[in-house]
Amino acid sequence: MNPQRKIVTASPENSETPLDNSAGWVTPNRLFFVRNHFEPPVATDAAAWTCTLDGLVARPAAWTFAELASLPQHTVFATVECAGNGRSFLRERAEGVQWGAGAIGNAEWSGVPLRTLLEPAGLAAGATEVVFEGADHGEEHGHAMNFSRSLPLAKALHPDTIIALRMNGEWLEPNHGAPMRLFVPGHYGVASVKWLRAMRVIDHAYPGFFQTTKYSVNRPGPGGKVRQPIGASAVKSAILQPPEGAQLGLGRHLVAGLAWAGEEKIAGVDVSSDGGRTWQAAQLKGIRQPYCWCQWETRWTVGAAGDYTLLARAHTETGQTQPLDYNPDNLGYIINLPIARNVSVAASRPAQVYFADAPPWNDFMEAYATENSRRPLDVELALTAGDGI
């Protein structure tokens, strides 16, 4: 009843959001998945923590946490997914942390728009990228390094790209990058460098380990395949209900889940109960906006006992759709094919009656909401009573 993050590796912590147990659109901070490459550095004096800016700028600068906290804050809701989320579902095992479906979460991020810091510094004409360096330090493939990654200048200057100080209104926690992190809405989590301590403006493709050796994919190029850093998140969905292996009765069942598409907005989700032969449109629910996952649900009526494979497939307003097969050029990242959810149905089990639709006579009563003037209600009830309610 009090879910915790699901630990995948203990040191450093890599852990998943317990999606099946955290009903709602916002993921609480303590349940929000953690992806650490090295041990999290601890800010012993958060107020004095400093982030520097240098490289191709006219005026190098530095800001303490206290200074950033005193500037006007910008807020953005965004879903963040680890680029390796779902890796354990791949038929051919890919190298890396074997994530289930929960390396994803949705939160409200608040902080200082990066462009309000970059612009006054005077960007040089040839600038193309900004490199961000975290304070986390360790060894990869025999080389000591800090975690670092670059962003194209245009995305760095986007008004929603911020140095985040808060997550869901709370100051960042150590595992989420306290006291400050880059936050890049719509991109895979690797872009949002935690424990941010330095920014450098450059004029070339940054050859950092975490965007050349790791977190990169093969894409068609002029002379064949070209290795590219991953960037914006791809369209994807997840089924949350019913749970994997559920044992259901005949009747109507709720099939519900989430869908997201990086910088784009979800336009629809289709659900199949026969392993992908036929699909039916689900209903989108609640808040639906760019960057963020949206909730969806549909009712599935099943009249025959047997084993069923449920699939969900999302598409966006620009026509981006989840592929039905995994692209091996994604090299263990961007795993956005529909993941099967298997359930069994038996006639001997009771149907889940509480999933039934509410009777339609409620709909016209929903408009009634003025401040406690009760007489109209009596009339409405008189019209609808005697109906077995």
Place this chain on the structure above:
Amino acid sequence: MNPQRKIVTASPENSETPLDNSAGWVTPNRLFFVRNHFEPPVATDAAAWTCTLDGLVARPAAWTFAELASLPQHTVFATVECAGNGRSFLRERAEGVQWGAGAIGNAEWSGVPLRTLLEPAGLAAGATEVVFEGADHGEEHGHAMNFSRSLPLAKALHPDTIIALRMNGEWLEPNHGAPMRLFVPGHYGVASVKWLRAMRVIDHAYPGFFQTTKYSVNRPGPGGKVRQPIGASAVKSAILQPPEGAQLGLGRHLVAGLAWAGEEKIAGVDVSSDGGRTWQAAQLKGIRQPYCWCQWETRWTVGAAGDYTLLARAHTETGQTQPLDYNPDNLGYIINLPIARNVSVAASRPAQVYFADAPPWNDFMEAYATENSRRPLDVELALTAGDGI
């Protein structure tokens, strides 16, 4: 740097959300204002906590917390305000807790739609209200009582009215009604009975203390003024920046805040810097939907030193507007006139340069967000460079 709730009374706790320090749309649970009438009861065995249903129903019923948690959950974002919020700003002191502006917060509420419990119970034809009783117990005006309040049946059956188990994705905390509370989006907080333990369907106006003696207002009726329980929240706004008493320089300043309107959606906010003689429209920002506060901001250019009185005034899509004067028939509740924020401006102080608008050359770069294809960026930069950036 680590704000806490502002305590107004210590026992039982009544405390405010530190609005000036909690940037963002969602209010974190630990900062979310608390309004307790009696000491909060503590659920020693939350899973076994039971809520009963009786009265004018064919099938009385009861549900444990564990049972409710196993049902499909519905999520709704809503701003909740105490009906006495802002009472300390009234020129004539009104009885009751002397709230500042912070008896308000915005959160994601998740739980079981009440109608999925009420309908299968078989509501009688004459039913008009549902009474909700909390487990909190104490004395008021010499009478021992539990906190209790009723809701018109139509609002009780609204699909967004829920028995809430979670707040911002976390299980409820004791001060917020753990393990279960009624949650009535769009109504003043008093409607959302905490520590819910009993529901009774009735066919008359419930004469409970907290809707006849307290939490009621005078309204015109057939034979003069009629006392009515308060219900839906009225339209209202708050200025969060600049702070009260701010000392500013000449130049452009950010004026920003929040606006909300119960079950309605905010259509606009006007801001005055001359105590209400002239008004200018502010810009609405971020998420805007029924039940919820929305963020707004505007730039205020001031060219002369002096003392200024800032006011904000919100209106809704149906034309509801904040009144400029307090209605004494509201009896110390529904305090929704604009609250003055006084600032002083002196030529000798530096302007707040970090409030300046970003240069327009960023706007056409915002569309650039495809996955790390960097060449178009170089062209765009060439067009805009040499401009002193």
